[in-house]
Amino acid sequence: MVNPGRKRLSPAHRPWPLLVLLLLFFVALVWVYLVPGSAPGGLARQVDASLAASGVRSRVTAVLLNFRGYDTLLECFILLLGVMVVWSQRSAVTTEPRQPAAGAILASLERLLLPLMILVAGYLLWAGSSQAGGAFQAGAILGGAGVLLLLDSSPFLGILPRKALVWGITLAPLFFLAVGVAALTLGRPFLTYRFQEASLVIVALEVAAAFSIGLCLATLFAGRLPGYQVGPSQGKPPAKRGE
Amino acid sequence: MSLSPASSSWVIWPVVVPLLGTVVCFLYKKKPCLAAHFFAVVTCGTSTVLGWQVLDQGVGRHLLGGWSPPLGISLRADGPAALMVMMTAVTGLGITLYSGGYFQSRLTGGSQDRRFRAQEQSFWPLWLLLWAALNGLFLSGDIFNIYISLELVALSSVGLTALSGKPPSLVAAMRYLLVSLLGSLTFLLGVGFFYKAHGTLELAVVSRVLAPTPPVIMALVLVSVGLMLKTALFPFHFWLPPAHANALAPVSAILSALVVKGSWYLCYRFWQGGGLPAVVGVVPALLGSAAIIWGAFQAFSQQRLKMLVAYSTVAQIGYLFVAFPLLADPAGQGSDALFYFAISHSCAKAAMFLAAGTFFLQMGHDRIRDLAGVRQLLPVSSFAFALGGLSLMGLPPSGGFIAKYLLVTAAISQDLWWLGLIAVLGSGLTAVYVFRAVSSVLSPHLLEEQPALVVAASMQWSALALALLAIVLGIMAPLPLALLEVT
Amino acid sequence: MALSPSLLYGLTGLLLFVIGLAALFTSPQLLGKILAVNIMASGIFLFLITLAHGSGTLIDPVPQAMVLTGIVVSVSSTAVALALLCRIEEAARPHGHLPEKKDEARQG
Numbered sequence: 020m021v022n023p024g025r026k027r028l029s030p031a032h033r034p035w036p037l038l039v040l041l042l043l044f045f046v047a048l049v050w051v052y053l054v055p056g057s058a059p060g061g062l063a064r065q066v067d068a069s070l071a072a073s074g075v076r077s078r079v080t081a082v083l084l085n086f087r088g089y090d091t092l093l094e095c096f097i098l099l100l101g102v103m104v105v106w107s108q109r110s111a112v113t114t115e116p117r118q119p120a121a122g123a124i125l126a127s128l129e130r131l132l133l134p135l136m137i138l139v140a141g142y143l144l145w146a147g148s149s150q151a152g153g154a155f156q157a158g159a160i161l162g163g164a165g166v167l168l169l170l171d172s173s174p175f176l177g178i179l180p181r182k183a184l185v186w187g188i189t190l191a192p193l194f195f196l197a198v199g200v201a202a203l204t205l206g207r208p209f210l211t212y213r214f215q216e217a218s219l220v221i222v223a224l225e226v227a228a229a230f231s232i233g234l235c236l237a238t239l240f241a242g243r244l245p246g247y248q249v250g251p252s253q254g255k256p257p258a259k260r261g262e
Numbered sequence: 263m264s265l266s267p268a269s270s271s272w273v274i275w276p277v278v279v280p281l282l283g284t285v286v287c288f289l290y291k292k293k294p295c296l297a298a299h300f301f302a303v304v305t306c307g308t309s310t311v312l313g314w315q316v317l318d319q320g321v322g323r324h325l326l327g328g329w330s331p332p333l334g335i336s337l338r339a340d341g342p343a344a345l346m347v348m349m350t351a352v353t354g355l356g357i358t359l360y361s362g363g364y365f366q367s368r369l370t371g372g373s374q375d376r377r378f379r380a381q382e383q384s385f386w387p388l389w390l391l392l393w394a395a396l397n398g399l400f401l402s403g404d405i406f407n408i409y410i411s412l413e414l415v416a417l418s419s420v421g422l423t424a425l426s427g428k429p430p431s432l433v434a435a436m437r438y439l440l441v442s443l444l445g446s447l448t449f450l451l452g453v454g455f456f457y458k459a460h461g462t463l464e465l466a467v468v469s470r471v472l473a474p475t476p477p478v479i480m481a482l483v484l485v486s487v488g489l490m491l492k493t494a495l496f497p498f499h500f501w502l503p504p505a506h507a508n509a510l511a512p513v514s515a516i517l518s519a520l521v522v523k524g525s526w527y528l529c530y531r532f533w534q535g536g537g538l539p540a541v542v543g544v545v546p547a548l549l550g551s552a553a554i555i556w557g558a559f560q561a562f563s564q565q566r567l568k569m570l571v572a573y574s575t576v577a578q579i580g581y582l583f584v585a586f587p588l589l590a591d592p593a594g595q596g597s598d599a600l601f602y603f604a605i606s607h608s609c610a611k612a613a614m615f616l617a618a619g620t621f622f623l624q625m626g627h628d629r630i631r632d633l634a635g636v637r638q639l640l641p642v643s644s645f646a647f648a649l650g651g652l653s654l655m656g657l658p659p660s661g662g663f664i665a666k667y668l669l670v671t672a673a674i675s676q677d678l679w680w681l682g683l684i685a686v687l688g689s690g691l692t693a694v695y696v697f698r699a700v701s702s703v704l705s706p707h708l709l710e711e712q713p714a715l716v717v718a719a720s721m722q723w724s725a726l727a728l729a730l731l732a733i734v735l736g737i738m739a740p741l742p743l744a745l746l747e748v749t
Numbered sequence: 750m751a752l753s754p755s756l757l758y759g760l761t762g763l764l765l766f767v768i769g770l771a772a773l774f775t776s777p778q779l780l781g782k783i784l785a786v787n788i789m790a791s792g793i794f795l796f797l798i799t800l801a802h803g804s805g806t807l808i809d810p811v812p813q814a815m816v817l818t819g820i821v822v823s824v825s826s827t828a829v830a831l832a833l834l835c836r837i838e839e840a841a842r843p844h845g846h847l848p849e850k851k852d853e854a855r856q857g
Contacts, residue, residue: 034775045767051455051480052759059461061800061809065333078810079817087814089326089335093398093410094818096281100391100414101825103288104421105832107384155817189285196282208269209278211328232821239828242835406815413822417829424833429840436779436833443786443826444773447793450819451766454797457812 074217076149084221088210092195098235099192125171136164144229154228161233166240191231272315273324273339275308276347280394287387295362298386302358309351316344316748332462338403341748346400346527349605353519353612354393356728360616361512363718381425392418399524405453406463416442419521422513423505431508438505445491452484469535485532492525496553503572511619518575519612523604526582534589543587551684553580558691567618567628570699578607584681588672598746599668606661606735610653613729617647620721634707642722644703649729651696656689661735759799765792783830790823
């Protein structure tokens with residue numbers, strides 16, 4: 020394994036002073052953690068007081084998609100950003116084709132699991148409005164389904180038209196922005212929903228978020244722009260004017 | 263529903279517009295340059311509206327989702343935040359215009375064109391997202407939201423750093439990413455301790471240290487260390503020079519002029535809340551002084567122009583922390599001095615990195631010794647580089663002069679004369695390394711053969727505009743200072 | 750003070766954070782450093798979750814939402830780190846080692 024920073028970044032040869040320092044740091048952290056203070060309690064009461072107006076019954080979902088919806092919007096952008104950066108590293112490709120590991124077993128596993136995973140994702144999405152579950156859990160399961168497909172070297176990301184893939188990835192960020200800007204044009208603060216429409220908007224946002232998150236996760240696992248071929252010129256040093 | 267009439271929509275637009283631009287540039291692959299210019303101009307416009315509104319109407323607030331804190335997240339545009347948004351807008355517009363010419367100039371019909379086109383396609387959405395994240399950082403009033411914005415800034419900066427694809431920049435980007443993640447995780451742990459101690463994530467509540475209990479102190483230390491790591495304050499500066507110097511030309515300018523200011527600004531926010539004794543501020547001031555001296559010496563001994571400018575950033579970051587002990591006196595001019603350093607450094611450093619990038623593209627290298635004679639080929643860029651250097655040195659009437667003047671008067675009025683001494687000493691050291699670079703760039707040495715000009719005119723003029731702005735900031739000082747009064 | 754499960758989780762979280770920190774500094778390999786950062790993040794998430802049980806019987810959903818968001822952020826940054834790592838490996842492969850820049854080797 021290549022290691023460019025061994026000399027400077029890692030004093031691996033003499034770690035003891037460092038470890039003692041870290042131990043002291045840990046003791047300080049624990050001490051501070053255990054100091055009995057006037058615990059003000061978190062925001063549980065405020066959340067409960069406003070839950071009725073949020074449009075959902077699950078408190079975590081209410082926080083994620085209503086009270087702190089802006090955080091979730093930025094989070095969708097973080098996933099989009101991850102995809103953008105990974106794609107910008109164009110030749111970050113395992114050039115040798117993926118080994119289809121134990122084809123028969125994987126194939127039957129796929130047949131068995133894929134429908135179940137999609138079903139579970141749908142259930143989690145639906146359950147999210149009233150209990151544990153929601154867009155992220157559903158998105159993670161969908162992403163897992165995508166990874167399973169990729170493991171079988173099924174090129175589903177390549178078969179998908181590039182346009183569809185790109186639009187799918189940007190679906191959640193775009194939809195979030197649209198909801199936010201719509202509120203602004205109606206003279207309300209960004210990402211505000213009125214009570215009557217809140218449930219509907221939140222469910223729609225959750226579906227979009229789950230879909231995009233799943234697609235983003237699978238894309239990140241694939242780790243490259245689908246359909247991009249590594250040219251023979253990749254190994255060459257860049258020309259002088261390349262800066 | 264706790265709808266508040268106090269939400270002003272002009273606060274949110276400087277975040278929303280570049281976010282929209284990101285998606286559009288990501289989707290519209292044919293002419294991302296055109297779309298990016300459009301969104302950069304609109305972002306600049308909305309940022310100007312924000313600055314004007316803050317001057318006119320005072321502090322603006324936007325309660326996102328209509329929920330007031332602590333339940334919801336609020337954006338708060340006061341004087342310092344508006345000034346930083348304006349700084350990002352003006353510098354960002356200059357860099358955008360430069361980048362348009364830069365990517366155009368690199369296409370020569372050669373075998374590399376495909377790679378360069380791909381770089382340009384990735385550059386625009388990353389840059390607009392970085393812009394949005396910075397604006398979000400400056401305006402945010404919620405510390406967990408700040409954590410997410412910090413991560414957006416960090417990941418997009420890393421993506422931009424690695425864009426050039428050459429091994430040194432890849433390694434630099436990797437180290438940048440690891441340091442950045444370490445910084446944001448330390449920050450996040452601090453956020454956890456703040457939440458445990460205060461039961462809220464509101465920045466205005468958290469940054470006001472009323473009772474320095476152990477959890478609050480620990481939280482403040484964790485948050486400050488995390489942010490200083492990200493700002494590359496000495497001795498955490500080791501990752502900055504290779505990352506800034508090896509990136510593409512516009513990216514170097516973005517990183518040095520804007521990105522380091524984001525985490526520095528947050529550090530200021532956490533320290534300026536009040537309640538901290540002046541003695542505590544001595545720690546960042548000492549580190550800042552060390553940065554000024556160390557950065558200047560390193561800058562002087564560099565062989566490459568971009569490395570010199572990058573080390574100069576290490577030194578200038580020192581100035582951003584030197585005035586921290588002066589923040590304890592709210593009536594003092596400490597924060598005025600800090601912000602004047604920030605905005606004049608932003609313009610001057612962007613101009614210098616853009617000019618250095620122009621030299622590199624034209625000459626194919628940036629060895630200081632061999633740059634003699636570049637003045638004949640690129641008179642406008644050379645002039646821009648020299649003007650930027652003048653502002654860094656703090657010669658009147660530049661913005662850097664006003665910043666140092668404010669710092670020295672504030673330091674003397676608060677009996678911290680040694681801070682003034684450091685500032686003057688730093689000016690001298692800056693003069694030495696700036697002179698070394700400028701004397702090579704402006705030397706009357708004649709080039710043996712006149713190579714054809716390959717750089718676009720917009721690359722030269724945008725750098726000059728930023729450099730002139732760094733000088734003019736000294737003359738139009740009342741305007742930014744009036745903006746800073748709004749708190 | 751009795752050792753409640755929540756307290757145990759909090760202490761474990763802090764311990765994981767420090768272990769990750771130690772690994773980040775001492776691991777000789779980039780992959781090890783990436784994993785170390787992930788361990789640090791997990792430690793913080795565990796720590797944050799215990800804040801939800803801070804007072805009384807009411808469970809605070811805000812730290813839970815924070816952790817959900819944090820996990821996504823951490824996934825995204827890990828993906829970026831791994832892509833960079835692949836790229837660095839790829840660039841190093843023809844030579845067997847990375848061409849170190851002179852400027853870089855001398856920086857302080």
